[in-house]
Amino acid sequence: xxTILALVLATLVAANVPLAFALxxxxxxxxxxxxxPLDMIPQMFVGGIQSFVLLAVPLFMLAGGxxxxxxxxxxxxxxxxxxxxxxxxxxxxxxxxSNLIMAGMSGSxxxxxxxxxxxxxxxxxxxxxxxxxxxxxxxxxATIGPIFPPSIPMVIFGGMxxxxxxxLFLGGAxxxxxxxxxxxVAISILARRRDFPRDQKATWGEFGRSFRGSATAxxxxxxxMGGIIGGIFTPTEAAGVAAVYALILGLFIYRTLTxxxxxxxxxxxxxxxxxxxxxxxxxxxxxxVIAAEKIPDAIFRALSTVxxxxxxxxxxxxxxxLILGCVMETTxxxxxxTPILIPLIKAFHIDPxxxxxxxxxxxxxxxxxxPVGMCMFVVCAIAKISVEDFVKESVPFFIALLAVLFxxxxxxxxxxxxxxxxxxxx
Amino acid sequence: MVAARRILDGVLYALxxxxxxxxxxxxxxEVFFRFIIRSSLPWSxxxxxxxxxxxxxxxxxxxxxxxxxxxxxxxxxxxxxxxRVWLEYGTNLLLLGxxxxxxxxxxxxxxxxxxxxxxxxxxxQAYFYAAVPVAAVFMGGYTLLAxxxxxxxxxxxxxxxxxxxA
Numbered sequence: 001x002x003t004i005l006a007l008v009l010a011t012l013v014a015a016n017v018p019l020a021f022a023l024x025x026x027x028x029x030x031x032x033x034x035x036x037p038l039d040m041i042p043q044m045f046v047g048g049i050q051s052f053v054l055l056a057v058p059l060f061m062l063a064g065g066x067x068x069x070x071x072x073x074x075x076x077x078x079x080x081x082x083x084x085x086x087x088x089x090x091x092x093x094x095x096x097x098s099n100l101i102m103a104g105m106s107g108s109x110x111x112x113x114x115x116x117x118x119x120x121x122x123x124x125x126x127x128x129x130x131x132x133x134x135x136x137x138x139x140x141x142a143t144i145g146p147i148f149p150p151s152i153p154m155v156i157f158g159g160m161x162x163x164x165x166x167x168l169f170l171g172g173a174x175x176x177x178x179x180x181x182x183x184x185v186a187i188s189i190l191a192r193r194r195d196f197p198r199d200q201k202a203t204w205g206e207f208g209r210s211f212r213g214s215a216t217a218x219x220x221x222x223x224x225m226g227g228i229i230g231g232i233f234t235p236t237e238a239a240g241v242a243a244v245y246a247l248i249l250g251l252f253i254y255r256t257l258t259x260x261x262x263x264x265x266x267x268x269x270x271x272x273x274x275x276x277x278x279x280x281x282x283x284x285x286x287x288x289v290i291a292a293e294k295i296p297d298a299i300f301r302a303l304s305t306v307x308x309x310x311x312x313x314x315x316x317x318x319x320x321x322l323i324l325g326c327v328m329e330t331t332x333x334x335x336x337x338t339p340i341l342i343p344l345i346k347a348f349h350i351d352p353x354x355x356x357x358x359x360x361x362x363x364x365x366x367x368x369x370x371p372v373g374m375c376m377f378v379v380c381a382i383a384k385i386s387v388e389d390f391v392k393e394s395v396p397f398f399i400a401l402l403a404v405l406f407x408x409x410x411x412x413x414x415x416x417x418x419x420x421x422x423x424x425x426x
Numbered sequence: 427m428v429a430a431r432r433i434l435d436g437v438l439y440a441l442x443x444x445x446x447x448x449x450x451x452x453x454x455x456e457v458f459f460r461f462i463i464r465s466s467l468p469w470s471x472x473x474x475x476x477x478x479x480x481x482x483x484x485x486x487x488x489x490x491x492x493x494x495x496x497x498x499x500x501x502x503x504x505x506x507x508x509x510r511v512w513l514e515y516g517t518n519l520l521l522l523g524x525x526x527x528x529x530x531x532x533x534x535x536x537x538x539x540x541x542x543x544x545x546x547x548x549x550x551q552a553y554f555y556a557a558v559p560v561a562a563v564f565m566g567g568y569t570l571l572a573x574x575x576x577x578x579x580x581x582x583x584x585x586x587x588x589x590x591x592a
Binding site for chain 1: 439440442443445446447449450453454456457460461471474475478479481482483484485486488489490492494495496497498499500501502513514516517520521524527528531532534535536538539554555557558
């Protein structure tokens, strides 16, 4: 039955059937072959998304969309430019820092690459950077988005694996800072070799004005993380507060949003969320089939003959996800792999929070690689460059991100220290 | 056909925005009541999850119209144009069958669960599960439109008649 399941799913996916419906069709066929009635499918289909935790996904997406439309990205760019623009390779550093700050608000790498890329890539080109370099650093920096809290992929993983989303969020904080630091080191090395331009140092007046312009937006990451760490909000409530805050900011403080713009932003967010939610919903009947067929047990037995070491298992999984990330979309990998992986990592005594962060970072690196890397496509479109040019130019940043992946995989404390510390108080 | 698609799009565009607005309102009210009024709302979480279910199915139907669903197109890209058109037609027929099944089992389950109540609002569980057959109708409608609009034997506008040089 497992072979039939894999064959049917692979055929449907290859035939360009939307993933959600390919999953659902596979479940229907396999359940029929197993002699089970299809009447339980609606219950599993709806039950898969009837979750308070998953409510955070549309709310964080909405907050990110509203922030982008309200022009927060522009303000953040001006502020970080005044902060670090005078260093050699200044605008490249600005790119990393503004992505790190934006990461504290949106939780989506593609949204960050779209919003910040539209501002940063033209500005970098204007200052003399090549389009391919500007695109490469923008895409690489955008991958910080879902690692630094809040994070939409971590909400989905946490919701499906029954792992604390708050712990996952906090677990991503230190690795995200490492990502930013490693990217900055890579830029500094390149800046010395290529003699990158820099801005004139901002005066205190200029710095103060840019800070005032972005201060109200800079409060948002503090509200989100302060609320979650302080035990004031659940991650879902924090997402709701973020969405309402972004709405108030755009409508009443910056006045860059109008009520007429809202239906379009809301409908777009609803559609972007729905394509993810339908996949999660459709995985629910398949999860039942996977459990009934004892597929995780079979994989565990097969892997046990190869290794009993969690270190080797994580290496195998890292390689598998880096390859999968090249050919599949992030959400698809999370929803398809999580039901199989969770029993496996528990059997190997790996901390699910540690695994969740490593897993998501793997998938973020996949956003930079052809043929399906979404961040890559977004920045290539903005910078009007070829995928080949992007790939060549992004090699140093790819290596920097792989180094962080290696580090957090084999030093679990980099992930688990902060959530364990904070949650020990609450 | 264009008018039918425009009507369906308009309805789903409005409903998708509205359900997301309901979610935002429910979660915002929950936070407001818990921290400002200092009294929890018993129903806000349930309204939020009901909104999520309906939004996912309605906006998911809208995504079919906009061809926004996540697909893996690696293998399809290597097919010739004609092969791609026929494959698309075949998958649409398959999807139409799936949406038909979803409608039938969705209706059956909605009626079967109608007498059970939700935990907080004490309303019928059918309000959650009705999203499945309703979405199946919208999804089926879009698939029928696609089957008509993208039928492979329809000559492409501006194409040369069969047997003549391009």
